[in-house]
Amino acid sequence: MDKRFFKLYNLTEEEAIAVLDTPQDQIEEDDSRYVVAAHLVNFQSENSINALIRAIQNTDPSLDNRIVRRKSIETLGRLHALQAIPVIRTCLAEEDCYTVEIAVWSLGEIGCQDPEILEEMAQLLDKPGQLYRVIIHTLAKLNYQKAIDRIKNYIDHKDKTIASAAISAICRLSGDYREMEKVVAFLQHPNVNARRGCIQDLIDCCYYPAIAQIASCPVSLVFRLRAIRTLAETGIKDGSLTFEQIQPSLEKVLRDHPDDLNLVHQYDQPPSIEFVIRELYHTDFGRCYLASKTLLDTYSQDAPQALLTTYAQEAHNDYGAHYHVIKLLGWLCHHAAYDLLIEALQNTAPQFQKSRAAAAIALGEIGDKRAIPALEASLKTPIWDLKYASLMALDKLGEIKSYEIAATDPDPLIRAKVAQTSPKALTAINP
Known part of the structure; x- marks a missing residue:
């Protein structure tokens, strides 16, 4: 295992900033400006934010520096650094599509509502060679209604991760969810990225009717559990769902038997x-x-x-x-x-x-x-x-009596499972 950078995760804020400010061609072997740009997410201070802004303004064209700039943009997004919006905005005009993508994402995380910047992001949909899925997601997240016509150009895109994002974004922005079944259909697409992507789109749209289909989608249960958990928390909170409605799908995913999945592949001959x-x-x-x-x-x-x-x-x-x-x-x-x-x-x-x-x-x-x-x-x-x-x-x-151990668990889904199964546990929750 490469342990060269282990010590960097234990740096103080000042030490991390010092590494980030060091010119790329003067970085020592055991240092990494990329690692410290990520590490500064742990220090939500003016000093860290200003250091990350300086890193973005360093336009050394080397690959190492370009990667550091991207990570710095990302970290500023994670820090929700409003004061970084102007410098991140400048990155929207760059030729490197990966830098543009992370700049768009970061502005979405910060919650930028400047109409001029939102229009600049929307105009990226007219520019060839961009990573359109993130742009579409962010415009929908920021509720930029004026992007609808541009987004419509992508509903039939050959890359179904982009098509799924476009359909779901238009539904969110318009409030008309009649086309969401087209997104649900991607749960059975032969391409795994299309299946994973549409799950995120269904989460973003809070599309509760798809919960059972998500549970049966042949992707890693990590994606399905996250979706069902997120939809459950939102739906139960707003009164759209009950635990009893969620439970069959939730437990089907945790069991994860292949007979409970709608498989999308098949063998053309009996395999060994x-x-x-x-x-x-x-x-x-x-x-x-x-x-x-x-x-x-x-x-x-x-x-x-x-x-x-x-x-x-x-x-x-x-x-x-x-x-x-x-x-x-x-x-x-x-x-x-x-x-x-x-x-x-x-x-x-x-x-x-x-x-x-x-x-x-x-x-x-x-x-x-x-x-x-x-x-x-x-x-x-x-x-x-x-x-x-x-x-x-x-x-x-x-061994249902063991449920009493979890009767007062901080997790609401655990408590709901306990209460439903064990009357004694229910008494412990509501004496």
């Missing part, structure tokens, strides 16, 4: 088990889910050993494949995997976080009551999906 195992490493989770279904339906006898072999060889260190292996061992009720599942449940490495909830579900599937104490311990973590999955597993193991 070796091929299917390799598909668990694919970056398109739609292919991973097809592989999972094939292992369950066609190779259920041979799958456990094949999964354990690939786990030992690679999957233990590949967070995507790791997730699928853990979940499959549960669906296959492979009792010999108990220790491996407990290890996954208790693995605190950030990149393996979604495997912890998967391990909880898997432990519920294999039905070994030895897992109850470990699942109860998971109810005391701050990770909401792990806690919820652990409640589902405890329910599967017939």
Whole structure:
């Protein structure tokens, strides 16, 4: 592991600014202006904001400096630095489309409402070679009504991530949501980026009718959980939804069985088990889910050993494949995997976080009551999906009384699950 820049994350504000102000050609090997530009998000002060502005005004054409400028623009957006709007505005005219993209995004984060700047952003839709999705998103976020006609030019764009953004943006800006089913249809697009992108568009539009379809979309459950969680919080708050309406979709995603998904891929011929195992490493989770279904339906006898072999060889260190292996061992009720599942449940490495909830579900599937104490311990973590999955597993193991541990959990979805399932827990919440 490259540890050269570890010390930079412990710099004081003054030390970080000193590094950022150093000319790029004088930077020492163990320093990084990019890293400190990101680090300054932790210091919401005039000094940090002014240093980031100076970094943007440094127009050294080297690639390293261009990357530092982009990160500085991003950090100013994250800091909601109103005083940085004029200098960020100048970046809208640059030739580098990535700098333009991050400048537009940053102005959106800051909440810029200057009509002249909003019109400059809208005019970028007439300029070839731009990254239009972010521009469209930002104009809709900032409610710039005058951009509607320009955005309409993108509703049939060949890049469906852009088309989805355009359709949803017009619905938001016009208040007419009749075309949103066209966005929902992208949940079944063969391109994974189109599927992921339209989920974000459905979130931005607070389009509650799509919740069930989002739950069945073959992308990583991280995208689906975030969408359902966000829509649930918004919908319950404004009275449009109840927990009981959200719960089936939420728990379907946490279970994440391939039979509950609307798969978009298929094999043109029966695949070998070796091929299917390799598909668990694919970056398109739609292919991973097809592989999972094939292992369950066609190779259920041979799958456990094949999964354990690939786990030992690679999957233990590949967070995507790791997730699928853990979940499959549960669906296959492979009792010999108990220790491996407990290890996954208790693995605190950030990149393996979604495997912890998967391990909880898997432990519920294999039905070994030895897992109850470990699942109860998971109810005391701050990770909401792990806690919820652990409640589902405890329910599967017939240990509903454990729900009382989470009766006063700070997370409203956890409390709702507890209250619905355990009358005693409900009494604890509302004595």
